[in-house]
Amino acid sequence: MAARKISNMLALAVLSLLHEKPMHPYEISATMKERGIPDVIKLNNGSLYSVVEALLKQGWIIPLETQREGRHPERTIYAPTETGRVGFHDWLREMVYEPAKEYPQFPAALAFIGHIPPPEMIELLELRIGFINKSIAERRAGIEFARGIGLSRIFVIESEYIIHQLDSELRWLTAFKEDIKNGSLTEQSEGETIWHMTTPADDAQLQNSKLQSKGTTLP
Amino acid sequence: MAARKISNMLALAVLSLLHEKPMHPYEISATMKERGIPDVIKLNNGSLYSVVEALLKQGWIIPLETQREGRHPERTIYAPTETGRVGFHDWLREMVYEPAKEYPQFPAALAFIGHIPPPEMIELLELRIGFINKSIAERRAGIEFARGIGLSRIFVIESEYIIHQLDSELRWLTAFKEDIKNGSLTEQSEGETIWHMTTPADDAQLQNSKLQSKGTTLP
DNA sequence: TCTCGTATACTCGAGATCGACTATATGGCT
DNA sequence: AGCCATATAGTCGATCTCGAGTATACGAGA
Missing domain, CATH: 1.20.140 (Butyryl-CoA Dehydrogenase, subunit A; domain 3)
Known part of the structure; x- marks a missing residue:
């Protein structure tokens, strides 16, 4: 499990939101916008979906169910796994205590x-x-x-x-x-x-x- | 010409060095390390070569000549074109006066x-x-x-x-x-x-x- | 009624990025 | 003489990232 850490901060935000309540990607995106998260983390449709995919592949989240409303595309609702929760907390702590090498x-x-x-x-x-x-x-x-x-x-x-x-x-x-x-x-x-x-x-x-x-x- | 601007700051550094004297990529890399440029711009072999390629494609640099020493791979020496010089100066100015939206x-x-x-x-x-x-x-x-x-x-x-x-x-x-x-x-x-x-x-x-x-x- | 803007929900492919790898030469040490 | 570390010079493929596109629903106004 939890092989390597995905580096995109978007994943941290996703985990934080799923930690509150299971959601489907679009709802995650909408919630982020409501909270002004795109001011500090680059939010992008395409990236969001691939980040979710990556989290899934690492076993940090699992699909709970898939719904469909009218003829909209299916939406898959995800929840964090236990490893996901632990991974999130560890990662967050790391971001706080260890300055990243960045190149402004x-x-x-x-x-x-x-x-x-x-x-x-x-x-x-x-x-x-x-x-x-x-x-x-x-x-x-x-x-x-x-x-x-x-x-x-x-x-x-x-x-x-x-x-x-x-x-x-x-x-x-x-x-x-x-x-x-x-x-x-x-x-x-x-x-x-x-x-x-x-x-x-x-x-x-x-x-x-x-x-x-x-x-x-x-x- | 000079269609769209490449965004990698490595390209700015490349142009700055070529502006001093024509060089081949490996020499550019070595010179950057000498000057401590990797402290402010992420320098990476692979990226350097693709950035040079991109600059070439945009007509900002041209190959002056290709040399070969022993049986080492060929090395191509590049120089900035006139558009490259102008582009470099404009770009640099832009970086100075306009804060980039970044996501630390x-x-x-x-x-x-x-x-x-x-x-x-x-x-x-x-x-x-x-x-x-x-x-x-x-x-x-x-x-x-x-x-x-x-x-x-x-x-x-x-x-x-x-x-x-x-x-x-x-x-x-x-x-x-x-x-x-x-x-x-x-x-x-x-x-x-x-x-x-x-x-x-x-x-x-x-x-x-x-x-x-x-x-x-x-x- | 028709259409336009906006919300819902996701897909796709082009391009950027990266680290690891290849292959040769050189000099110093044992 | 043999060997290893380092310097020289660049290639490659697997991800990652992004912007644009697709398709449906729905209410408000012309």
Whole structure:
């Protein structure tokens, strides 16, 4: 039984819901949407059904019964098995205590910002700050609403975490922008800024190329 | 040409390196490892070759020549095309200014912590705090080393960002732990704590009474 | 009455991703 | 001389993931 762990977090959500009450996949999907789970876990029709299939194959869930209403496709109602329950709890605990190695896109992009001239970088950062402010506002509104209908804090704790992290990013972006502005990242070296990370050879290529001779010039 | 954008960040890294000098995939891989790029972008042999293939198909890179050394497999040296250069710069800018919708695992797990009893939760959080402290220390050591060999700050800016965010998470985790300890997350309700969702029955009651209309919160 | 939007419920195939594998060369150690 | 670890260079097939598609029901408005 329970050979290898499926990695898609959607499966964790499925197990959590089935842990509450047996459901068929479509109902799982609908319930998730009601609860706002797609805000933290990518929900996708196709993935949901294959994840359920995988859970079935691993013996973490079993079909209870199949119903049919009118001429709609059959719906199969699943419940967690005992191994499924144990697996769910273990997995959940693991997710909490052990940070996953993930690869968010922004730091990856930061690794190449040598290719972007500082003045433009400042504009881009300002745009990002705007976007992030917007999404913080949205999350906060969500929390306000939840509080309004008397929901306990644990039901929106993910949003609290996300807001905290977005807020932190905001502060970093602002500080970074300042560092670029006041030149602490673009020190002079032989009369040239050493921001542009491309090699001299590459610079030459760039100058020679017909298209790009102006785009990357420095202040 | 340049129909749709490939989404794998590995492709961005490939373009960045080819932008410096034409290389064959294996050299790209080696150079990435030298530069520590696998710390921010998942590098994998198989993926690298298929990403290169995709870039080729999109006309963003072209084979310059193919060499053969001894009886090793042939190696094909690629260079970016003009569209490739433009595409790279546009893509990079986009990554900087527009936050990607991503689904980190921890907040996803937080959405289900109702299933973990508070005392255990505290232990798990402490474990996580330990892990995060460790990875902060490692990143910091990396930055120290870079400074030691006279590298400019822009070459480790991703690490600065990551440390900043990890530090922020650390503070959140600590505060959260305190909130659990002092009971501000486990208020009493009809003589029972509304944290622990052990039995399915309790669970169902909770969901029904409290989570009815959360669906209208966030986009 | 007809049709349009939405809800119900799932299927499918194209493409992405990954880890494991293949095969050769080189240098150091016993 | 023989052997193993490592570097070189890339291939392959099994999953995984996703968006789009299929098919039915149903109520509201033109």
